[in-house]
Amino acid sequence: SQQGEEDPQALSIQEGENATMNCSYKTSINNLQWYRQNSGRGLVHLILIRSNEREKHSGRLRVTLDTSKKSSSLLITASRAADTASYFCATVFTGTASKLTFGTGTRLQVTL
């Protein structure tokens, strides 16, 4: 399967702490994207990182990409209760008619 795998499957932290989620994939990619899904809602795009990029920032989010290790990480700094959600990485593999393949997700719980 080309599906990405996220680690950990679940993460519980306190408000103000940083949260780090990891994503691994198996074949070469064009880009990798991170999405958030609140309970009962659709997915919301957070950030896209291309295969020739190593790091991107967006507000409290920091994404890294290591194509040699076929892995990416999402760091949320100074977490808030509102960050409680499931987070998915999604990859666009090269040579696959450009469709997104979603990982299994990390469920993040931020407590007060």
Place this chain on the structure above:
Amino acid sequence: DAGVIQSPRHEVTEMGQEVTLRCKLISGHNSLFWYRQTMMRGLELLIYFNNNVPIDDSGMPEDRFSAKMPNASFSTLKIQPSEPRDSAVYFCASSNPGQALPSSYNEQFFGPGTRLTVL
């Protein structure tokens, strides 16, 4: 912009009945994706269209499932006949060309989903 619109939001039906899910793309977007999400299988791509043309339907479970784009802004996903194992949340998403082609390389905008329960 209202975003991607899906209807109905919830559907409860009995096994054997026909189910039609509807999706309206964001204006200007030219790629449309149908996904299914279950606890067991996660988020699966069923089919996607570029400029109204189906590009990849390899994720469609079987012949009971069909999808159409009668125009550039609207799509339907039909299940006939429905079975209990089809129970899931069905999402559609759209994307636009933006800076990259094909547009499916770009971020996708998801609708709120349709929760389908087949009894």
